[in-house]
Amino acid sequence: MKEKKIVVELKNIGISFDGEQILDDLNLEIRDGEFVTFLGPSGCGKTTTLRIIGGFTQPDTGEVIIDGKNMNGAPPYKRQVNTIFQRYALFPHLNVFENVAFGLRVNKVDSKEIEKRVTAMLESVNLSGFEKRQVHSLSGGQQQRVAIARALVNNPTILLLDEPLGALDLKLRKDMQNELKNIQQQLGITFIFVTHDQEEALSMSDTVVVMNEGRIQQIGTPEDIYNEPKNAFVADFIGESNILDGIMREDRLVEMFGHKFDCVDIGFGKNEPVDVVVRPEDIDVVEPEKGQLSGTVSSITFKGVHYEIIVDINDFKWMIQSTDSPAVGDVIGISIPPQDIHIMKKSEYSGMFGDYSTFSDEMELIGDTEITGEDET
Amino acid sequence: MKSSLGRKLINAPYLLWAALFILIPLIIVAYYAFTDTQGNFSFEYIVKIGEYKEVLIRSLVYAAVATAITLVMAYPVAYYMSRSKVSTQKMMMLLVMLPMWMNLLIRTYSWTTILEKTGLINSFLDIFGIGPLKIIGTSGAVILGMVYNYVPYMILPIYTVMTKIDNSLLEAAEDLGSNGFSKLKRVILPLSLPGVISGITMVFVPSISTFYISQKLGGPQTQMIGDIIQKRFDALSYNMGASLSFVMMIVILISLAIMNRFSDDDGGIIV
Ligand SMILES: Nc1ncnc2c1ncn2[C@@H]1O[C@H](COP(=O)(O)OP(=O)(O)OP(=O)(O)O)[C@@H](O)[C@H]1O
Numbered sequence: 001m002k003e004k005k006i007v008v009e010l011k012n013i014g015i016s017f018d019g020e021q022i023l024d025d026l027n028l029e030i031r032d033g034e035f036v037t038f039l040g041p042s043g044c045g046k047t048t049t050l051r052i053i054g055g056f057t058q059p060d061t062g063e064v065i066i067d068g069k070n071m072n073g074a075p076p077y078k079r080q081v082n083t084i085f086q087r088y089a090l091f092p093h094l095n096v097f098e099n100v101a102f103g104l105r106v107n108k109v110d111s112k113e114i115e116k117r118v119t120a121m122l123e124s125v126n127l128s129g130f131e132k133r134q135v136h137s138l139s140g141g142q143q144q145r146v147a148i149a150r151a152l153v154n155n156p157t158i159l160l161l162d163e164p165l166g167a168l169d170l171k172l173r174k175d176m177q178n179e180l181k182n183i184q185q186q187l188g189i190t191f192i193f194v195t196h197d198q199e200e201a202l203s204m205s206d207t208v209v210v211m212n213e214g215r216i217q218q219i220g221t222p223e224d225i226y227n228e229p230k231n232a233f234v235a236d237f238i239g240e241s242n243i244l245d246g247i248m249r250e251d252r253l254v255e256m257f258g259h260k261f262d263c264v265d266i267g268f269g270k271n272e273p274v275d276v277v278v279r280p281e282d283i284d285v286v287e288p289e290k291g292q293l294s295g296t297v298s299s300i301t302f303k304g305v306h307y308e309i310i311v312d313i314n315d316f317k318w319m320i321q322s323t324d325s326p327a328v329g330d331v332i333g334i335s336i337p338p339q340d341i342h343i344m345k346k347s348e349y350s351g352m353f354g355d356y357s358t359f360s361d362e363m364e365l366i367g368d369t370e371i372t373g374e375d376e377t
Numbered sequence: 378m379k380s381s382l383g384r385k386l387i388n389a390p391y392l393l394w395a396a397l398f399i400l401i402p403l404i405i406v407a408y409y410a411f412t413d414t415q416g417n418f419s420f421e422y423i424v425k426i427g428e429y430k431e432v433l434i435r436s437l438v439y440a441a442v443a444t445a446i447t448l449v450m451a452y453p454v455a456y457y458m459s460r461s462k463v464s465t466q467k468m469m470m471l472l473v474m475l476p477m478w479m480n481l482l483i484r485t486y487s488w489t490t491i492l493e494k495t496g497l498i499n500s501f502l503d504i505f506g507i508g509p510l511k512i513i514g515t516s517g518a519v520i521l522g523m524v525y526n527y528v529p530y531m532i533l534p535i536y537t538v539m540t541k542i543d544n545s546l547l548e549a550a551e552d553l554g555s556n557g558f559s560k561l562k563r564v565i566l567p568l569s570l571p572g573v574i575s576g577i578t579m580v581f582v583p584s585i586s587t588f589y590i591s592q593k594l595g596g597p598q599t600q601m602i603g604d605i606i607q608k609r610f611d612a613l614s615y616n617m618g619a620s621l622s623f624v625m626m627i628v629i630l631i632s633l634a635i636m637n638r639f640s641d642d643d644g645g646i647i648v
């Protein structure tokens with residue numbers, strides 16, 4: 001596929017609020033027609049980044065370039081960008097039709113043309129017949145579609161969406177995910193989407209930007225992000241991962257718990273300490289003597305398609321997802337195919353994630369009382 | 378809507394209170410308005426109102442002008458307040474309310490010391506050999522006094538409504554291409570209309586029945602209907618005073634009804 005032109009470029013963006021650095025040296029290129037998602041925990045700066053692109057917030061440092069033009073200081077109404085706000089921000093004094101027509105009226109589009117475009121747009125978001133309704137009388141999903149229509153009717157080249165599905169229930173959320181993805185592909189608009197739902201990010205995006213504490217942790221396709229996480233934070237945030245300390249003995253050979261594992265990674269220094277990621281579904285359960293490592297099962301939970309097994313190996317609790325169902329207390333062996341061992345450079349996040357020793361406490365509601373009891377002593 | 382009887386019982390003390398302090402005085406006013414000095418039913422004093430036509434019209438005009446000026450002054454202040462930091466909002470609110478803690482008579486009296494022939498302004502102008510200007514006794518001075526006294530009643534309801542306008546709505550308007558003026562016209566004005574209407578009501582009603590201010594800051598040719606009513610009662614001419622009051626009430630009721638019509642679409646007056 002030919003590389004499309006870059007429509008949005010962020011260069012060394014930095015901003016602080018009340019003396020606290022919120023975004024730090026953020027660099028990003030977004031291409032025409034791309035579906036880019038900002039993914040990260042609450043408060044990591046996703047909305048702030050979006051607002052900087054939209055022009056609602058001005059960065060302290062760095063450049064915002066849209067369509068090749070430096071847009072620093074340009075107000076929102078001068079940008080070829082439309083936004084769907086986190087809580088829709090529909091105009092309560094206008095009915096559905098007038099909400100959607102707002103941008104066209106501001107731009108003095110001829111009223112016959114407005115009639116035609118708004119009607120067509122409402123039809124394409126399945127809201128025909130709702131023209132005269134007041135927005136507060138609509139359901140969450142309907143309001144959401146009005147917000148989409150209100151933005152899209154202006155034919156923006158770039159659409160910013162701040163957790164647009166956050167307020168919807170699971171079923172509606174899935175439907176709207178498909179609908180949004182269809183709209184994006186049909187119209188070929190660049191979508192810059194914000195979510196803290198990793199599944200949503202992986203299933204909808206061309207490119208995922210994983211953020212934490214105001215910095216980009218990794219930019220890549222959903223497959224890249226999942227299969228080749230750059231550091232322990234990304235590995236932990238996207239899906240479930242066992243993250244272990246290892247030492248790279250040589251190319252394609254890593255040592256963990258005194259055992260050498262074949263892997264496929266090259267280019268690390270000899271005897272370099274590394275983080276090793278193993279996804280729970282990539283681990284095979286075998287006879288203890290046939291395994292590369294072995295340990296005792298400390299819990300097992302049925303999850304529908306598979307069992308979630310926590311196994312204690314040399315004081316590290318591994319999570320395994322398998323269709324096998326050993327009993328608690330059984331000694332099992334584990335075996336990991338070389339291509340499923342992912343090596344990452346050490347980072348500031350090393351050692352912070354990836355051990356499931358507290359897992360059962362987190363997951364079981366009954367554990368709550370015990371945890372508070374421990375905190376107090 | 379649980380039990381209408383229960384509701385009535387709960388409302389009973391209020392209804393009694395209303396009857397005692399609102400209805401009965403109104404009936405007394407109406408009684409005096411439609412009787413002569415002997416207590417016989419008569420239109421004598423209602424008819425006499427024609428003699429005060431000029432004063433009535435002047436009161437209406439002054440009230441309308443004062444209301445218009447307060448609106449123009451208060452609207453930007455209220456907007457600015459509502460978009461400020463919370464601490465700034467509290468500060469400004471205090472400043473708006475501060476004069477209201479002083480008695481109306483004292484406030485008006487202090488204006489006379491500023492505006493009079495030997496007052497603050499004229500003493501200042503005298504340094505440059507200008508003046509003295511005749512300020513006190515003019516209709517301008519009366520309207521100034523009214524604006525000064527009533528402007529908080531315009532700011533407060535507009536400010537209250539404006540604080541409820543979510544910032545994201547203004548951002549959405551900008552996002553859709555609105556700059557300053559079109560944002561004002563298409564979003565801020567329509568959403569603040571209920572506040573504007575209650576502000577107008579809260580200023581116009583006391584404005585039209587203003588007295589004292591017009592005596593202290595004005596002169597014989599700026600008398601307002603409130604002054605006349607006061608003088609009639611002082612002169613023990615209850616029937617004339619009552620019939621003038623009665624007409625005033627009708628005028629106020631009509632203007633309230635007009636205001637209500639404007640606010641109906643937006644869910645009533647917010648006071
Ligand atoms: N106007 C502001 N003034 C002060 N602090 C702010 C402001 N806007 C954002 N912040 C702070 O910046 C940080 C990042 O906020 P932001 O809204 O970008 O997070 P987010 O990633 O969108 O989170 P969420 O998923 O909860 O929406 C937060 O700590 C927030 O408190």
Ligand SMILES: [Mg+2]
Pocket residue numbers: 046047048086162
């Ligand atoms: Mg956010």
